[in-house]
Amino acid sequence: MTLAIDVTNATVHYGSLLALDKASIQLERGSVCGLVGMNGSGKSTLFKTIMGLVRPDTGSVLVNGTNPLQARKSGAIGYVPQNEAVDWDFPISVREVVMTGRYGHMGFTRRPRKSDHEAVEQALARVELTEQASRQIGQLSGGQKKRAFVARCIAQEANIMLLDEPFAGVDKRSEATIIKLLREVADQGGSVLISTHDLHALPNLADQAILLMRKVLMQGDPQLVLQPENLAMAFGLDPMNRGEDA
Amino acid sequence: MNLIELLAEPLGYTFMVRALAVTVIAAILCAVLSCWLVLIGWSLMGDAVSHAVLPGVVLAYIVGAPFALGALVFGFLAVALIGGVRDTSRLKEDAAIGIVFTTLFSFGLVLISVTPSHLDLNHIIFGNLLGVSAADLWQVIILGAVTFLILILKRKDFTLYAFDSTHAHALGMNPRMIGAVLLGLLAMTSVVALQAVGVILVVAMLIIPGASAYLLTNSFGKMLVIAPALAALAGIIGVYVSYYLDASTGGMVVLSQGAIFVLIYLFSPRQGLIAHRFAVRRRRKNLQHAG
Numbered sequence: 001m002t003l004a005i006d007v008t009n010a011t012v013h014y015g016s017l018l019a020l021d022k023a024s025i026q027l028e029r030g031s032v033c034g035l036v037g038m039n040g041s042g043k044s045t046l047f048k049t050i051m052g053l054v055r056p057d058t059g060s061v062l063v064n065g066t067n068p069l070q071a072r073k074s075g076a077i078g079y080v081p082q083n084e085a086v087d088w089d090f091p092i093s094v095r096e097v098v099m100t101g102r103y104g105h106m107g108f109t110r111r112p113r114k115s116d117h118e119a120v121e122q123a124l125a126r127v128e129l130t131e132q133a134s135r136q137i138g139q140l141s142g143g144q145k146k147r148a149f150v151a152r153c154i155a156q157e158a159n160i161m162l163l164d165e166p167f168a169g170v171d172k173r174s175e176a177t178i179i180k181l182l183r184e185v186a187d188q189g190g191s192v193l194i195s196t197h198d199l200h201a202l203p204n205l206a207d208q209a210i211l212l213m214r215k216v217l218m219q220g221d222p223q224l225v226l227q228p229e230n231l232a233m234a235f236g237l238d239p240m241n242r243g244e245d246a
Numbered sequence: 247m248n249l250i251e252l253l254a255e256p257l258g259y260t261f262m263v264r265a266l267a268v269t270v271i272a273a274i275l276c277a278v279l280s281c282w283l284v285l286i287g288w289s290l291m292g293d294a295v296s297h298a299v300l301p302g303v304v305l306a307y308i309v310g311a312p313f314a315l316g317a318l319v320f321g322f323l324a325v326a327l328i329g330g331v332r333d334t335s336r337l338k339e340d341a342a343i344g345i346v347f348t349t350l351f352s353f354g355l356v357l358i359s360v361t362p363s364h365l366d367l368n369h370i371i372f373g374n375l376l377g378v379s380a381a382d383l384w385q386v387i388i389l390g391a392v393t394f395l396i397l398i399l400k401r402k403d404f405t406l407y408a409f410d411s412t413h414a415h416a417l418g419m420n421p422r423m424i425g426a427v428l429l430g431l432l433a434m435t436s437v438v439a440l441q442a443v444g445v446i447l448v449v450a451m452l453i454i455p456g457a458s459a460y461l462l463t464n465s466f467g468k469m470l471v472i473a474p475a476l477a478a479l480a481g482i483i484g485v486y487v488s489y490y491l492d493a494s495t496g497g498m499v500v501l502s503q504g505a506i507f508v509l510i511y512l513f514s515p516r517q518g519l520i521a522h523r524f525a526v527r528r529r530r531k532n533l534q535h536a537g
Contacts, residue, residue: 073418
């Protein structure tokens with residue numbers, strides 16, 4: 001079976017700055033994988049490499065067994081941006097945001113058909129935002145905002161979802177909803193890659209975790225990867241603060 | 247004199263009819279484009295491109311090519327130079343924009359001054375609404391219609407580009423291409439509006455209507471209707487007032503747009519300064535009652 005994401009020995013430089021050092025990650029279909037590392041550890045660069053926004057100096061990137069451009073054109077890659085990357089004052093409603101997920105299914109002028117409207121309403125219902133669908137995107141709570149973008153991926157029918165810090169500024173209820181949704185996506189054969197600081201949520205959510213520090217330090221079971229001595233390699237200390245309690 | 251006579255009198259002159267037509271076309275086109283420019287944060291870019299097309303227009307005049315072609319070439323040249331200076335030096339974008347467009351604009355001024363022609367410097371810089379020929383009008387109509395059509399047909403792609411270009415990329419679109427098309431349309435629009443208000447004031451028509459509409463609504467679709475409606479209204483008011491006051495027509499058009507913006511800035515029900523003040527006061531009162 002082809003892997004959903006297969007990055008082999010990818011090295012990325014920004015000018016003279018080394019952002020990714022011979023990183024290799026494999027993501028199987030139907031699994032959720034957490035990407036753990038400090039700021040500047042290359043998480044965003046890895047996302048950009050998978051999406052084809054950054055071309056690695058060396059190494060190869062395969063998405064669904066093909067190059068990233070082909071994968072993008074087939075609508076396979078869904079993306080949930082970080083909070084900071086979104087203009088929350090933009091005059092666009094929640095429903096319109098979700099509808100942009102359907103653009104790959106539409107023609108030249110992006111005129112939605114009945115099937116597009118149905119897909120959008122179903123996606124909104126799945127993330128429990130039907131009532132808020134007409135609101136301007138910035139008028140949602142932190143968790144609702146994330147759910148809106150997850151709905152966009154669902155409407156897109158992307159089988160690979162990339163989520164950049166989906167739990168930042170998110171309330172517990174939204175976090176639980178998102179986790180449940182992502183598990184469903186994976187159970188239906190989709191693949192999910194999440195970068196997160198929320199290490200406590202990972203064992204419930206992820207089948208695998210990757211420890212990143214410009215190079216891949218570890219890839220494996222979340223329980224194992226989140227062991228204090230392993231986290232210390234990536235963070236220099238235990239970010240879950242278990243040292244004092246234990 | 248009653249209102250109907252007041253409105254009808256200027257229409258007895260062909261030059262006034264043409265002036266009104268050019269103003270309304272340019273105002274609507276600029277206003278539609280301005281909705282994206284203010285949201286992307288390209289107001290300065292609009293300023294730069296609208297000035298930088300000048301040498302292109304003059305060169306096109308000299309070799310007898312269509313003005314739009316010259317404007318497109320120099321519009322893209324300006325954007326490329328701005329990006330080049332920004333990326334290959336320690337200068338920030340605003341400095342790069344300031345250097346590139348003033349230099350290109352000056353090049354245009356020098357070209358006009360050494361070219362023996364009917365081109366009148368004042369007309370290009372301040373517009374020449376009252377001297378619009380039939381040929382000018384046709385050029386504005388055709389160029390305006392083509393630009394308007396592309397903007398409206400591809401509006402959803404432009405909006406997605408403005409809102410989330412990474413998502414556009416993830417869907418296999420080419421955001422750089424979408425941005426380039428938008429800049430090309432900006433150059434074409436500059437040619438249309440140059441006729442109406444001149445190079446210097448084009449930027450006003452490229453910012454004010456979109457900014458005004460943005461303060462009135464939370465829906466981009468509504469912005470695309472409100473902005474051109476306001477701009478056309480301001481254009482008509484400006485032309486009439488300039489006729490009766492014998493004042494600069496281009497100046498009066500932009501002044502009207504500015505006046506409408508001030509009204510919206512103050513009185514917009516949701517985003518307006520006064521509504522905002524009231525909301526703050528109400529909240530404070532509620533807090534006092536609660537305390």
